[in-house]
Each structure stands twice: as structure tokens, then as C-alpha cells.
Amino acid sequence: MSNPILRVENLHVNFNTYAGTVQAIRDVSFDLNQGETLAIVGESGSGKSVTTKTLMGLNAKNAVIPENSRLLFKDKNLLELSEEEWQHVRGNEIAMIFQDPMTSLDPTMKIGQQIAEPLIKHQELSEKDALARALELMKGVGIPNAEEHINDYPHQWSGGMRQRAVIAIALAADPEILIADEPTTALDVTIQAQILNLMKQLQKQSNSSIIFITHDLGVVAGMADRVAVMYAGKIVEYGTVDEIFFNPQHPYTWGLLNSMPTTDTAEGSLQAIPGTPPDLLEPPLGDAFAPRNSYALAIDSKEEPPFFKISDTHYAATWLLDERAPKVTPPAQILKRWARWEELQGQEA
Amino acid sequence: MVKYILKRLALLIFTLFLVITATFFLMQIMPGTPFNNPKLTPQMIAQLNKAYGLDLPLWQQYLHYLVNAFRGDFGTSFQYQNQSVSMLIGQRLPISAQLGAQALVVGVIAGLLMGAASARNKNNKIDGLLGVVSTLGISVPSFILGIIFLYLFGFKWPLFPVSGWGDSFSQSVLPTLALAVTPAAVVTRFVRSEMIEALSSDYVQLARAKGLSEKEVVNKHAYRNSMIPVLTLIGPMAAGLLTGSTLIENIFSIPGIGQQFVSSIPTKDFPVIMGTTIVYALMLMVMILITDILTAIVDPRVRLQ
Ligand SMILES: Nc1ncnc2c1ncn2[C@@H]1O[C@H](COP(=O)(O)OP(=O)(O)OP(=O)(O)O)[C@@H](O)[C@H]1O
Ligand code: SF4
Numbered sequence: 001m002s003n004p005i006l007r008v009e010n011l012h013v014n015f016n017t018y019a020g021t022v023q024a025i026r027d028v029s030f031d032l033n034q035g036e037t038l039a040i041v042g043e044s045g046s047g048k049s050v051t052t053k054t055l056m057g058l059n060a061k062n063a064v065i066p067e068n069s070r071l072l073f074k075d076k077n078l079l080e081l082s083e084e085e086w087q088h089v090r091g092n093e094i095a096m097i098f099q100d101p102m103t104s105l106d107p108t109m110k111i112g113q114q115i116a117e118p119l120i121k122h123q124e125l126s127e128k129d130a131l132a133r134a135l136e137l138m139k140g141v142g143i144p145n146a147e148e149h150i151n152d153y154p155h156q157w158s159g160g161m162r163q164r165a166v167i168a169i170a171l172a173a174d175p176e177i178l179i180a181d182e183p184t185t186a187l188d189v190t191i192q193a194q195i196l197n198l199m200k201q202l203q204k205q206s207n208s209s210i211i212f213i214t215h216d217l218g219v220v221a222g223m224a225d226r227v228a229v230m231y232a233g234k235i236v237e238y239g240t241v242d243e244i245f246f247n248p249q250h251p252y253t254w255g256l257l258n259s260m261p262t263t264d265t266a267e268g269s270l271q272a273i274p275g276t277p278p279d280l281l282e283p284p285l286g287d288a289f290a291p292r293n294s295y296a297l298a299i300d301s302k303e304e305p306p307f308f309k310i311s312d313t314h315y316a317a318t319w320l321l322d323e324r325a326p327k328v329t330p331p332a333q334i335l336k337r338w339a340r341w342e343e344l345q346g347q348e349a
Numbered sequence: 350m351v352k353y354i355l356k357r358l359a360l361l362i363f364t365l366f367l368v369i370t371a372t373f374f375l376m377q378i379m380p381g382t383p384f385n386n387p388k389l390t391p392q393m394i395a396q397l398n399k400a401y402g403l404d405l406p407l408w409q410q411y412l413h414y415l416v417n418a419f420r421g422d423f424g425t426s427f428q429y430q431n432q433s434v435s436m437l438i439g440q441r442l443p444i445s446a447q448l449g450a451q452a453l454v455v456g457v458i459a460g461l462l463m464g465a466a467s468a469r470n471k472n473n474k475i476d477g478l479l480g481v482v483s484t485l486g487i488s489v490p491s492f493i494l495g496i497i498f499l500y501l502f503g504f505k506w507p508l509f510p511v512s513g514w515g516d517s518f519s520q521s522v523l524p525t526l527a528l529a530v531t532p533a534a535v536v537t538r539f540v541r542s543e544m545i546e547a548l549s550s551d552y553v554q555l556a557r558a559k560g561l562s563e564k565e566v567v568n569k570h571a572y573r574n575s576m577i578p579v580l581t582l583i584g585p586m587a588a589g590l591l592t593g594s595t596l597i598e599n600i601f602s603i604p605g606i607g608q609q610f611v612s613s614i615p616t617k618d619f620p621v622i623m624g625t626t627i628v629y630a631l632m633l634m635v636m637i638l639i640t641d642i643l644t645a646i647v648d649p650r651v652r653l654q
């Protein structure tokens with residue numbers, strides 16, 4: 001059943017800066033299957049946006065990607081593309097929805113034209129046909145009275161409507177992969193739900209794959225099929241949504257889940273993860289999370305943990321899963337989740 | 350839009366009235382009198398004062414001036430007798446305006462090109478070189494450039510005539526260039542920073558994510574957005590250039606309005622001073638009005654308010 005449309009293998013991204021080399025992405029590998037939504041979650045600075053920009057070939061000029069990194073998409077390694085070949089991929093095969101709809105549309109261009117642009121570029125439609133198609137797309141993303149608004153400028157629209165326009169732009173050329181980098185963070189909660197629903201519905205129609213970036217596990221549950229948890233430029237745990245939510249194994253995932261409000265969390269029991277992420281100019285030896293981890297073992301500051309397999313779909317990089325490690329008791333909230341996991345397993349059996 | 354323009358025109362007339370009033374009374378504070386030729390006898394001076402209405406109480410002079418000015422009569426020059434101020438300005442302003450317009454066009458176009466080149470090559474050699482050039486352009490006054498150009502291209506390598514006006518276009522080349530350098534430098538810097546901002550904006554990122562080439566991104570999105578703020582800069586710059594540069598006109602012996610303004614001050618040629626000041630103020634306000642209208646045309650955010 002798994003049919004990866006994109007394979008990321010051993011991705012490293014370094015940035016040359018005056019202060020030294022920032023190791024923003026440190027050996028990230030993952031697959032994206034046809035038609036699935038993969039969520040990448042992690043705190044600010046964990047490398048989520050750098051990952052997405054790398055997938056679009058839009059990294060800052062000071063980025064250096066070592067040769068053994070591979071981004072395999074349709075039998076080609078994206079990292080070997082020329083700028084011209086990239087232009088064929090961008091907006092056509094892989095498209096992106098940006099975070100802030102207030103700033104991501106050109107304030108001096110009519111919205112209809114902005115939606116038509118990728119069509120003119122990739123499908124070589126005439127301006128007239130492209131605008132006709134733009135109108136359909138506007139209707140498709142739920143813009144009311146689209147005919148009257150095709151010649152509007154962005155400042156005439158609300159944030160939610162603008163994000164719909166940004167989605168229409170991304171979908172214009174019918175891409176195989178849609179990357180959404182925190183697409184709803186800038187919107188208020190009700191609009192957020194509308195936009196997420198819209199994305200799900202559109203995905204069903206087109207069977208495209210989505211990489212959904214967020215620092216908020218709360219929105220992941222209803223959106224994603226699988227989740228990858230990122231910390232300090234690495235993926236530390238990945239699995240299906242249920243596995244990550246109800247059988248989390250990495251203490252960092254525990255921390256993220258504990259800092260997420262749910263319907264049954266007692267007021268005041270929410271806890272942010274103490275401490276700050278490491279300096280990526282000089283990532284620490286061993287597990288980068290060790291200094292913030294109250295379960296840390298002696299080995300953690302010396303050697304990096306490998307991925308331990310929990311199930312065919314679920315892996316976590318923490319020494320706690322090593323058979324020699326002492327058994328630890330996770331926080332109460334996580335124990336509750338584990339109990340729920342037992343229930344779910346029981347139901348399935 | 351029409352309503353907006355009418356409102357602005359009304360404001361313009363009111364401002365003009367304030368300028369006239371302020372200049373009129375400030376001139377009275379200037380020491381000395383217009384008729385200080387030692388050959389003039391006191392009787393002759395009294396006669397002249399009478400002829401020009403300078404013997405009347407100040408408020409009457411002011412009212413007379415105001416009424417006449419709004420009828421389009423700015424009086425006659427003290428210095429060049431029997432020449433009306435309107436005629437004097439009418440002869441000289443077009444010369445200055447042509448020179449200024451040439452300098453403006455050359456300067457702005459050069460600035461747009463250099464600014465964009467600088468921004469697109471941010472922090473490399475081209476940018477560095479253009480940075481030095483524009484810093485020099487801003488800090489060296491145009492009359493010094495005028496003298497340098499005059500020496501280099503007028504005497505050392507005599508490519509262009511060194512003085513005069515109206516006999517051939519080539520006479521205007523050196524003064525145009527001398528005047529164009531400062532605006533070119535100012536526009537370069539401005540366009541550079543606006544363009545750098547535009548190129549790192551989210552909408553340009555999105556344009557790139559659509560698969561547009563860098564050239565399309567710049568031409569379709571970055572340029573237009575960085576042009577809008579530049580327009581506001583060009584208005585006052587145009588007014589300054591079109592009203593003539595005193596020093597450049599003197600260096601190249603160009604019979605423009607700047608040259609005449611200077612000679613009217615020590616001779617206390619009140620009507621000429623007044624007339625020229627009014628023209629300057631009017632030009633400035635008209636240019637600002639025009640840029641505001643242009644901004645409204647290219648910037649949809651302003652247009653629809
Ligand atoms: N051009 C650059 N030069 C140097 N360092 C960079 C550059 N771009 C990103 N970084 C660094 O890479 C790391 C990862 O950044 P990234 O933007 O991917 O974080 P993120 O996970 O998207 O965070 P957020 O939730 O805040 O968006 C950060 O430490 C950041 O400072
Ligand atoms: S490897 Fe060690 S430091 Fe890292 S998460 Fe596991 S226990 Fe904590």
C-alpha cells in the first residue's frame with residue numbers, strides 16, 4: 001500500500017554565516033506516500049521551514065547541501081536539478097502554501113491574475129483562459145461571488161479569504177505535492193478550522209500528497225495520516241497519528257504532547273518544555289535533547305541514539321528504548337495516553 | 350478622484366497665498382533699499398518709490414500685490430526697467446525647466462537601473478562599486494561636478510561646448526550630466542533598499558514558488574512594488590531641478606531663472622524675488638500633486654481609499 005512519491009534521504013542543510021556554519025538540518029530522512037498527509041511538528045527553529053524550502057529549491061543563498069543528501073521525486077534527485085528544471089517543478093509538481101496570507105500576495109496585482117500566473121507559466125494557457133480557470137479555482141476554494149472579486153486587490157480581502165486565494169494559487173497547476181508551512185498560524189481559530197477543512201476536502205478530490213508543517217500538535221490530529229517530530233534539525237520520532245498521539249516514546253514528543261491543550265487536560269496542567277533548543281552552530285555531542293530531558297541517561301551526552309523500531313510504521317531515536325536502559329515512568333498525562341493506546345489495540349484485536 | 354484633485358487644488362491655492370504673504374513681509378526685513386545707486390538724488394529716489402508704490406503704507410502695498418498677483422500681474426522689475434516680471438520669468442523658466450527635465454530623466458533612469466542592479470547583486474562587487482559611486486554622487490555637490498566635467502570634457506578632451514544655450518543640443522550635455530548625478534545617486538540608493546526589501550518579501554517568495562524565473566519575479570512583482578515609494582521621492586526632486594540650478598547656470602552661462610534669481614537678491618529687486626519665489630512654490634506643489642496622483646494610479650491601496 002505504501003507508494004512513496006517523495007523520498008528524502010540523509011538530508012543535511014548547512015548555512016554559512018559570519019559566526020560559522022549553522023547545521024540547520026542534520027540527517028533527515030522520510031518518505032511521503034501518494035495521497036497521504038505527513039505532518040512535521042517541532043518547536044521554533046527545529047528546521048521545519050528549512051526542510052520545506054529545500055523541497056522547493058528556495059533556500060537562502062548561504063545554504064550548502066552536501067552531496068550525499070538526496071530528494072527523490074519521480075525518479076529524479078531534485079538536488080541535481082538546474083534552475084530551469086526547478087522552475088518546472090515549482091508551482092507545477094510541488095506547490096507551497098505560505099504562513100502569512102497578509103503578506104504573501106502581491107499588493108499591486110489583481111488576485112485573479114495572481115492565481116492565473118502559474119497557469120500561464122506551466123500550462124501555457126492564454127491570459128484569457130487562465131483567468132477563466134482562475135475563476136473556477138476561486139469558486140473551488142470557496143470564495144463567494146467570485147466573479148465580482150476576480151479583479152480585487154489583496155488589501156480588499158480578509159486574512160481567511162486571502163489564504164483561500166493562496167491555496168488557489170498553489171492548486172492552480174494541479175501539483176502532486178502540496179507543502180503547507182504553518183498555513184493557519186496567522187488566522188483566528190474559526191477561520192483556521194475552515195481552511196483546514198478546505199485543504200482536506202481538496203486533497204480528497206485530487207489525491208495529492210500534503211506535507212503539513214506546524215508547531216501545534218493540536219491541529220495535527222484531524223489533518224495528518226502520519227507525523228514526524230523534529231528537534232534541532234533531526235527527526236526524533238515518527239509514526240502514524242495514533243502511534244504518536246497514544247504511544248509516544250521519545251521524551252521530546254512527551255513534552256510536546258504535554259504542552260498541548262486537550263479537552264480533558266486539567267486547567268494549569270499544561271507544561272511548556274523547559275530550557276531552549278541547542279545552538280546549531282555547534283550541536284552538542286550525543287542526543288541534542290539531553291540537556292532538557294529529565295529522563296536523560298549517562299550515554300545521552302556522549303552518543304547519539306539510533307532509531308529504535310516500535311512497529312513497522314513507528315520509530316523513535318531515544319536511548320530509553322535500548323534494552324539495557326532502565327525502565328522509566330513517563331508523566332501522568334502520557335501514561336493516560338498509553339492506557340488509551342491499550343484500549344485501541346484491544347478494540348482492533 | 351476628481352473630488353480629491355479639486356480639494357488638493359484648493360489647498361494648493363491657500364498654501365500659495367501663505368507663501369506670498371510670508372515672502373512679502375520677510376522681504377521688508379531685508380536691509381537696504383532697491384534704489385541705492387549713488388548717482389540717484391533723493392528726489393529721484395522719492396520719485397521711483399512713488400512710481401513703484403513703495404511710498405504707500407505696507408498693508409496697502411500688500412493688498413495691491415495680492416490683488417494683482419491673482420490677476421496674473423506680478424509687477425515690473427526694478428532692475429530691468431519696463432520688463433514685467435511675468436515676461437522675465439517667461440523667458441528664463443523654460444530654459445531652466447528644459448535643463449532640469451533632461452537631468453531628471455537621465456538621473457532617474459540611471460538611478461532605477463543602478464539601484465536594481467545593486468539590489469540584485471546585493472553584497473557582491475557590483476553592489477559595492479555602485480555603493481561607492483552613489484555615496485560620491487550624493488556627497489559631491491553638482492557645481493563641483495560641473496567644474497570637473499567642464500575641465501575634462503570641455504577642455505582636456507573637448508567633446509562638448511562649455512557654455513551657452515539654445516544654439517545646439519550639445520551645449521546642454523555637460524550641465525545636464527552635472528545636474529543628473531545627485532538625483533541618480535539618490536534614486537540608486539532608494540531603489541536599492543526598496544528592491545532588497547521587495548526581493549525578500551513573502552509575495553516574492555510566493556512568486557518564486559509559482560515557478561516564475563528570477564527575471565519574471567523581478568519584472569512582474571519586485572519592480573512595481575519598489576517603484577511606488579520611489580515616486581514620492583521624484584516629486585520634490587523634480588521641482589528642485591525644474592526651477593533651475595543657480596550655480597550650474599552660472600558655470601555654464603545658461604540664461605535660466607536660477608541665474609536671475611541670484612542677481613535679484615543683492616539688488617533688492619522685490620518684484621522679481623517675489624515672482625520667482627511664487628513660481629518655485631507653485632512648481633513644488635504641482636509636482637507633489639502630480640506624484641500623489643501618479644501614486645494613486647499605480648498603487649491600488651491608495652487608489653481605492
Ligand atoms: N539563511 C539562514 N542562515 C542561517 N541560519 C538559518 C538560515 N535559515 C534558517 N536558519 C536557521 O536554521 C534553523 C531552522 O530554521 P527554520 O526556519 O527551519 O525553523 P522552523 O522549524 O521553521 O521554526 P519556526 O517554527 O519558527 O518557523 C534555525 O536555527 C535558523 O536560525
Ligand atoms: S536519547 Fe537520551 S536524551 Fe535523548 S531523548 Fe532519549 S533519553 Fe532523552
Ligand SMILES: [Mg+2]
Nearest residue numbers: 048049050181
Ligand atoms: Mg518556520
